[in-house]
Amino acid sequence: MNFFFVLNGKSIKQALVIVIAAFFTAWFFYAENIVQFPAFSTEDGPKAIYKGEKDIALTFNIGWGDEKAEPILEILKKENVTAATFFLSGAWAERHPDLVSRIVKDGYEIGILGYDYKDYTEIEEDKVRKDILKAQEAFKKLNIKDIELLRAPTGHFDKRTLNIAERAGYTVVHWSLDSKDWTNPGVNEIVENVSKAKKGDIVLLHASDSAKQTAEALPAVLDEIRSKNLKMVSVSQLIANGESNSSEIN
Template sequence: MPGKKTALGARIAAALAVVATLSLALTGCSADPLTPADARSRTDLDGDGKSGKPEARTGSVDCRQARCIALTFDAGPGKDTPRLLDILKEKKVPATFFLLGRNHVLKHPDIVSRMAREGHEVGNHTWTHKRLTDLDADGIREELSRTQDAIQEITGDVPTVMRPPQGRTDDQVSEVSRDLGLAQILWSATAKDYATTDPALIERRILDAADRDGIILLHDIYAGTVPAVPRIIDELKKRGYTFVTVPQLLAPGVPEPGAVYRP
């Protein structure tokens, strides 16, 4: 019996080690990700109560008091993005868009310009959606810097937030991101909308996972996503949520370059 217990304990320990290894691969790096609450407690203000970003970007919402949630969209812009922007404008909801460079930013500069003009946060989702953890430092830098440059040329602003494809990051990705002034933003709720075209299912998955300080991950390039957005917004507003961009969620803290944020 003692031998069996020892063997069982060894198998449990081995299983936990595998889980820890997978968790490390997916979350990023050896340091624990920061939560929005962590960011708000790590303020480094200029002395005037401002974070240094324009007031239009951070807004006046205080997520230390309000029940905040951030709506984010990856891998666009695409053909359905203008309709999404119409919905967000109608419902007075700001969002954060993590954009792909090649075939998206370059193909739809007018949509990127509109995002920025209408008060949304424009972030970086790499140039070609390569997994950054599969690249060397030069490859990571190229994937991120080319999209940085393309967005800046269109909007006049350099992105301060990025989302690594598949949420995969590590110490090397964090180091390059820090050099480029980019914070890494993960998520707390996803509908896996890449695998379904059913708006009702997308809506249900998001509403089931929504929580205070949450970061919702959707994709505005898939057919079922944009039709699901109005009901997601309406229901979460009924539940008392205030929609904010990712920088607003972290304010009065600011996204720290290289850091990983996950609710």
């Protein structure tokens, strides 16, 4: 036996309204339960953290030079900044053990910035692995243990990088806010860039000699962050404050 149902235009509209309302209600409750902690990831694989749920993490890359790191450390100390993360290249750390020791003594977190300044997306997988392991060995010789964070030296990474880093015991850390201090755009522009910071941001700064204006801009940068009532924490502390929500990367 066949049955035919006849619906007029008004009934169809009412049904669509009900379906749409149900969809948005379901999405609302789903979104409410998502922890806002974005990450790049491979499908069902390791993640690269680039943003947290609350607070803010200042990160400083150092790849070369010995003139800018110490003034930045002095400013952080003077401004009573007790938490920050320094991503150091293994080659730089070997050449400047006293500065590495100062960073540790001042209570700041250390992450690995590879060994040499290489784009991990443009070299063979084995060379990526060797560069990370070479950096790992450099820090071991300096008695810097239990490093868990890694940043791709040029900021470029792919699935291979994430997988290699995970096997070596590291979490890849990117950033959500670039101060662009590495372009030396002027102190005011660096401060303006960081003034856009929001809770959960990981801020990219540099303490290499190539970033000539960072130290001068840093006091005003810190003032901007404090004016937003954002607590400055290390990347590890930021990660500990939430679970990850990932989006796939090629």
